[in-house]
Amino acid sequence: MEIQGQIKVIFATETVGQNGFQKRDLVITTDGQYPQDIIIQFAQGNCALLDNLRIGQIVKIHFNLQGREWISQQGDIKYFNTVVGWKIELIQTTNVAQQTQQYQQAPQGYAQAPQGYTPPAQVTQQGQPQYQQGQMFNNMGQAPAQEDDGMPF
Template sequence: MALSVKGKVEQILKPESGVSRAGKEWKKQEFVIETDEQYPRKVCFTLFGEKVDLINGLNSGEEIEVSFNLESREYNGRWFHNINAWKIDKVTADEGMPVPPPEFGMDDIPPEPADDAAGDLPF
């Protein structure tokens, strides 16, 4: 299930890393955005592995759109949830605004038909 949400970067947390029981290195970084809905919500997303690089260059207050997956797992009778981000796009101020048509110029007017062509009309 892939979802997306827009909001402002509220906080970028410190990267974390370690080694799994299987001996593999891992890294993750979390960040929080505040949605721009009528009732704003704060959402904490997690980036894993190479996806951590997606947060590079982002600053608090920037407007972004985050694509993410939801995942839940059970441990000792309790359920834990992850909101895993897999794509981050910066939202520009003019995004969503229609592109204005090009300006009308005198060169856009077709030329007048020649006098001899006026008699060729079928009506």
């Protein structure tokens, strides 16, 4: 299974139990009408997957859902679920709108963007990126002509 969201919290690695079990938690906030804060646990060697991540990055996390039963000393039965992450993909999002505002003057040796240029990612007033299909360009900045290569897709 997988889930995508923005990193909200990255916890430090903890060692629990007498056997030296290591775990590290990450909280992401999902996108959508009703955003959810989801905690995902990484265990043992997978704790290192969080080392180079930063709060605010958008990631896709592959995980397994695990459940267990626990019986208290009084005989009460409780059930727990754990979302256990095992792979993280960094979703590359570039806020082109902010970058173009930051560089109102083109660096020396570069031309200004043409009037009416629409960057590939626009940011809504709520701060959420809206994505457009990317397009490949040649080294002259021109889109290549569409050719039928005979492939069905």
